[in-house]
Amino acid sequence: MIEMRREVEDSRSGTETKTETKETKVETAEISIDPRTIELCVRCGTCRSVCPAFEVLGWESKNTRGRVMVAKALGEGLAPDASVLDSLNTCTTCGICAAKCPAGANPPAIVQSARMGLVSQGVMTEAQAGFRTRIAESGNTFGEGGDRLGWLSDPDREGLKESSDLVYFVGCLDSYRYPEVAKKTFDLLKRFGATLLPEEVCCGSPLIRTGSDAGKFVDRNLRQIKMIGAKTVITGCAGCYSTLKKDYPPEFEVVSVPEFLAEHLAELDLRRLDLTVTYHDPCHLGRGSGIFDPPREVIKAICRLEEMRSNRQDARCCGGGGGVRAGYPDLSLEIAKLRLQDVPAGVDAIVSCCPLCIRNLSDASSEVEVIDLVDLVERAIVPP
Amino acid sequence: MNIIEKLRDIVGERASASPAERLCYSSDASQVRGTPDCVVRPLSTAEVSSVVELAAAEGVPVTARGAGTGLAGGAVPLRGGIVLDLSGMDRIVELDLSNLAVVVEPGVVQARLNERLRPRGFFFPPDPGSAAFCTIGGLIANNGSGMRSVKYGTTRNYVLDLEVVLADGSVVRTGSRTLKAAAGYDLTRLFIGSEGTLGIITQAVLRVAPLPKARRLVIAAFDSAEEAGRTVAATFAAGIVPSACEILDRTTVAVLRRCDPTLRLPDGDVLLFEVDGSEGAAAEAAAEIAALSSTTAASVAVVAGAEEMEEIWAARRLVGAAISRLDPAKSRIYVGEDVGVPIKEIPALIREVSEISDRFGIPAMKYGHIGDGNLHVALFIDVLDDGEWARLAGAADAIHRAAIRLGGTVSSEHGIGAARSEYMNEQLGSSALSVMRAIKGALDPRGIMNPGKLGLDDGPSPGGYG
Numbered sequence: 001m002i003e004m005r006r007e008v009e010d011s012r013s014g015t016e017t018k019t020e021t022k023e024t025k026v027e028t029a030e031i032s033i034d035p036r037t038i039e040l041c042v043r044c045g046t047c048r049s050v051c052p053a054f055e056v057l058g059w060e061s062k063n064t065r066g067r068v069m070v071a072k073a074l075g076e077g078l079a080p081d082a083s084v085l086d087s088l089n090t091c092t093t094c095g096i097c098a099a100k101c102p103a104g105a106n107p108p109a110i111v112q113s114a115r116m117g118l119v120s121q122g123v124m125t126e127a128q129a130g131f132r133t134r135i136a137e138s139g140n141t142f143g144e145g146g147d148r149l150g151w152l153s154d155p156d157r158e159g160l161k162e163s164s165d166l167v168y169f170v171g172c173l174d175s176y177r178y179p180e181v182a183k184k185t186f187d188l189l190k191r192f193g194a195t196l197l198p199e200e201v202c203c204g205s206p207l208i209r210t211g212s213d214a215g216k217f218v219d220r221n222l223r224q225i226k227m228i229g230a231k232t233v234i235t236g237c238a239g240c241y242s243t244l245k246k247d248y249p250p251e252f253e254v255v256s257v258p259e260f261l262a263e264h265l266a267e268l269d270l271r272r273l274d275l276t277v278t279y280h281d282p283c284h285l286g287r288g289s290g291i292f293d294p295p296r297e298v299i300k301a302i303c304r305l306e307e308m309r310s311n312r313q314d315a316r317c318c319g320g321g322g323g324v325r326a327g328y329p330d331l332s333l334e335i336a337k338l339r340l341q342d343v344p345a346g347v348d349a350i351v352s353c354c355p356l357c358i359r360n361l362s363d364a365s366s367e368v369e370v371i372d373l374v375d376l377v378e379r380a381i382v383p384p
Numbered sequence: 385m386n387i388i389e390k391l392r393d394i395v396g397e398r399a400s401a402s403p404a405e406r407l408c409y410s411s412d413a414s415q416v417r418g419t420p421d422c423v424v425r426p427l428s429t430a431e432v433s434s435v436v437e438l439a440a441a442e443g444v445p446v447t448a449r450g451a452g453t454g455l456a457g458g459a460v461p462l463r464g465g466i467v468l469d470l471s472g473m474d475r476i477v478e479l480d481l482s483n484l485a486v487v488v489e490p491g492v493v494q495a496r497l498n499e500r501l502r503p504r505g506f507f508f509p510p511d512p513g514s515a516a517f518c519t520i521g522g523l524i525a526n527n528g529s530g531m532r533s534v535k536y537g538t539t540r541n542y543v544l545d546l547e548v549v550l551a552d553g554s555v556v557r558t559g560s561r562t563l564k565a566a567a568g569y570d571l572t573r574l575f576i577g578s579e580g581t582l583g584i585i586t587q588a589v590l591r592v593a594p595l596p597k598a599r600r601l602v603i604a605a606f607d608s609a610e611e612a613g614r615t616v617a618a619t620f621a622a623g624i625v626p627s628a629c630e631i632l633d634r635t636t637v638a639v640l641r642r643c644d645p646t647l648r649l650p651d652g653d654v655l656l657f658e659v660d661g662s663e664g665a666a667a668e669a670a671a672e673i674a675a676l677s678s679t680t681a682a683s684v685a686v687v688a689g690a691e692e693m694e695e696i697w698a699a700r701r702l703v704g705a706a707i708s709r710l711d712p713a714k715s716r717i718y719v720g721e722d723v724g725v726p727i728k729e730i731p732a733l734i735r736e737v738s739e740i741s742d743r744f745g746i747p748a749m750k751y752g753h754i755g756d757g758n759l760h761v762a763l764f765i766d767v768l769d770d771g772e773w774a775r776l777a778g779a780a781d782a783i784h785r786a787a788i789r790l791g792g793t794v795s796s797e798h799g800i801g802a803a804r805s806e807y808m809n810e811q812l813g814s815s816a817l818s819v820m821r822a823i824k825g826a827l828d829p830r831g832i833m834n835p836g837k838l839g840l841d842d843g844p845s846p847g848g849y850g
């Protein structure tokens with residue numbers, strides 16, 4: 001039995017989140033997940049060979065099959081102690097288990113439902129609670145108080161269009177941690193008429209992934225998207241992409257930056273660079289959304305591409321997702337190091353299309369530079 | 385000091401008694417259940433030895449576990465105690481290819497070993513459907529095998545020497561690195577297939593084989609599974625030994641094709657014959673099998689492209705659980721899944737299984753290593769329906785008894801564990817079982833090594849279904 005934080009939260013439709021933190025002891029947590037989704041798992045063990053968290057940690061409870069067993073047992077009265085929370089929360093939601101599962105189970109969805117069931121009863125880790133507090137208070141995952149559009153130049157800010165077909169959704173990471181990538185991306189996209197949400201907030205991905213409700217943030221972004229009249233929302237973050245696409249109402253088209261760039265290659269006027277790079281498929285963009293070719297097309301238009309040892313559908317996770325970077329930093333770093341073993345020798349850079357992947361891989365990489373696809377494109381743009 | 389603290393003195397943080405770990409180590413891929421008191425993940429023979437010594441002193445059961453992909457509950461701690469998870473002992477210690485030998489720790493995954501051997505032109509032939517995730521220790525303890533055992537044999541044929549921690553914690557070596565040895569009782573083979581009931585395997589010297597230069601696949605479709613069975617018997621009678629000989633009955637073919645519509649498999653009950661060797665020998669053997677099959681088959685085709693062959697084998701390997709992809713309300717339950725009979729009895733077995741499936745109203749896919757008489761029966765049910773569980777148990781029991789009646793075995797490769805221990809007496813006869821019990825008593829007098837398995841000791845046998 002461990003002490004845990006209990007929060008009381010309003011539902012998706014509610015207005016302000018009341019965060020009332022008090023210590024509580026939880027004996028059992030009833031969670032209800034459609035038993036059919038759980039029973040699909042026949043415990044064959046195929047996923048043992050692919051789960052990145054398991055590769056590092058080695059315990060059955062830290063692999064896919066174990067997490068499904070834990071989710072099932074929670075519904076049957078297993079008390080959610082620290083070992084249970086660690087089992088569920090060490091999943092990066094990378095989805096490679098689902099891609100390999102012969103029985104067609106979707107373990108990350110089960111994990112997410114189990115997290116949600118527990119969180120709705122106030123049972124969560126410090127890291128999960130941290131996301132809730134920070135995002136509720138600041139609208140971003142870092143709890144940053146500063147201007148989300150701080151990277152935007154004054155003339156750009158003044159010239160922002162109030163209505164447009166095209167909106168660039170920046171995301172928390174590029175807004176606050178990679179402002180230069182945000183700027184480069186916007187410089188490219190504004191040529192095509194893109195504007196920005198005046199008061200963008202976190203897309204909701206970290207909340208949803210870690211079992212919390214993100215309705216309020218979805219609503220806030222959605223309202224602005226509609227106000228601008230955007231038909232297409234473009235984003236350079238794999239987590240934002242997946243969330244905008246799957247967790248927002250289908251009222252607009254979502255396009256990833258690599259898709260947009262590949263589509264407009266001819267108009268970008270790129271020169272070739274004498275470089276060899278490799279490409280890391282972000283889980284939520286590649287395996288999760290099937291976007292494999294566009295980033296490769298853009299890279300090949302600029303320089304040589306050498307694939308990582310595991311790539312596309314089989315690409316291994318960077319270790320950053322699912323709340324793992326925040327909740328289990330050591331595990332996250334170890335997974336990133338494993339991913340770096342896939343990098344071919346002698347490449348000049350690792351390119352990716354997700355700031356979370358880039359950040360996690362950079363933290364683990366002492367040798368090769370990890371850059372955004374937009375950084376590569378910017379280097380290849382012939383100055384006017 | 386309680387046992388978990390004493391275990392921590394030996395392995396540090398690699399011992400756990402947490403609720404999540406106790407839950408997750410309470411089953412393997414079978415329906416057998418048993419909760420351990422604690423789980424230990426040793427990294428060396430010395431650690432295993434100390435843990436077993438402690439268990440012996442305390443009279444606590446010890447159950448070895450590899451990847452927990454067993455289909456008979458072998459790795460499930462029926463009587464609690466300590467589960468020894470050996471999957472962390474996963475070093476390939478030495479490739480000694482001039483002696484056709486490799487030295488491995490028990491936790492090495494079969495496919496990882498073959499990835500290392502392939503560039504050198506060698507392979508470890510036993511190739512279970514679970515090759516990508518099961519361990520060598522589990523394969524040895526279960527005498528596992530796979531599609532190519534019809535030509536290459538089972539794991540038994542590839543173990544030269546074992547290092548084993550016995551029930552008192554002492555360490556023995558059972559064999560030698562030579563390809564032949566005539567030096568007393570064959571202790572190596574005693575431990576092969578012993579399912580963790582005699583000792584813990586901590587290292588193995590394995591024999592490897594050179595990779596064949598060429599392979600061909602003959603795909604023949606028949607109007608009935610019995611007709612396919614008769615063709616297999618005729619092929620063997622003609623002196624041809626394929627490197628794999630698999631049957632996929634028409635239900636299985638339909639499932640595979642619906643999972644992957646691009647898969648080139650004909651309608652009907654299908655035989656897959658693989659032959660290997662030099663280019664010339666493989667082509668010649670394929671032509672011979674094609675000619676022989678064409679007298680009884682509705683269609684015959686020969687595949688030579690490596691990629692297409694691999695696609696078909698990959699689909700075959702995954703077919704076991706694939707039923708849920710078509711109907712999420714149905715799950716494949718691994719019971720009655722591994723019977724084997726003498727090759728000439730295969731048509732009779734197929735007939736009986738169809739009859740049992742009809743009688744109990746439980747749909748069955750039949751597929752498997754027909755070339756060595758091993759038929760995998762995939763029974764599928766709605767797991768949320770208690771009535772279906774009861775009928776499933778009845779069907780599995782009838783299948784096991786049919787195999788024994790036909791002079792066969794309740795398990796060809798998955799092992800007895802707890803799931804099939806009740807049939808040991810019926811299949812082996814009481815005298816053979818008494819010899820096994822005497823061996824068990826000599827090596828493990830306190831009965832701490834994986835108790836409740838193989839029908840060796842009295843007490844609760846199957847952990848029950850569900």
Ligand SMILES: Cc1cc2nc3c(=O)[nH]c(=O)nc-3n(C[C@H](O)[C@H](O)[C@H](O)COP(=O)(O)OP(=O)(O)OC[C@H]3O[C@@H](n4cnc5c(N)ncnc54)[C@H](O)[C@@H]3O)c2cc1C
Pocket residue numbers: 043044045412413447448449450451452453454455457458459470490511512513514517518519520521522523524525526527528529530531579580581583584585586704797798799801834
């Ligand atoms: C989808 C699927 C397909 C399969 N296909 C095949 C197949 O084609 N052929 C086949 O033979 N099997 C097959 N199996 C069954 C299973 O994979 C094998 O029995 C395998 O050998 C078990 O290995 P494991 O590492 O998972 O062992 P576990 O299940 O962990 O253990 C199996 C037994 O070995 C004992 N054991 C494990 N390690 C040691 C050790 N170091 N020392 C002493 N005892 C030990 C355990 O106590 C237990 O009794 C399949 C299973 C699945 C889920």
Ligand code: SF4
Pocket residue numbers: 040041042043044045046047048064065068097100101102103104105107705
């Ligand atoms: S691969 Fe699928 S069915 Fe097999 S253990 Fe993993 S989740 Fe379960």
Ligand code: SF4
Pocket residue numbers: 047050051052053054063064067090091092093094095096097098107108
């Ligand atoms: S989604 Fe990734 S981390 Fe989570 S269980 Fe599956 S393989 Fe493991």
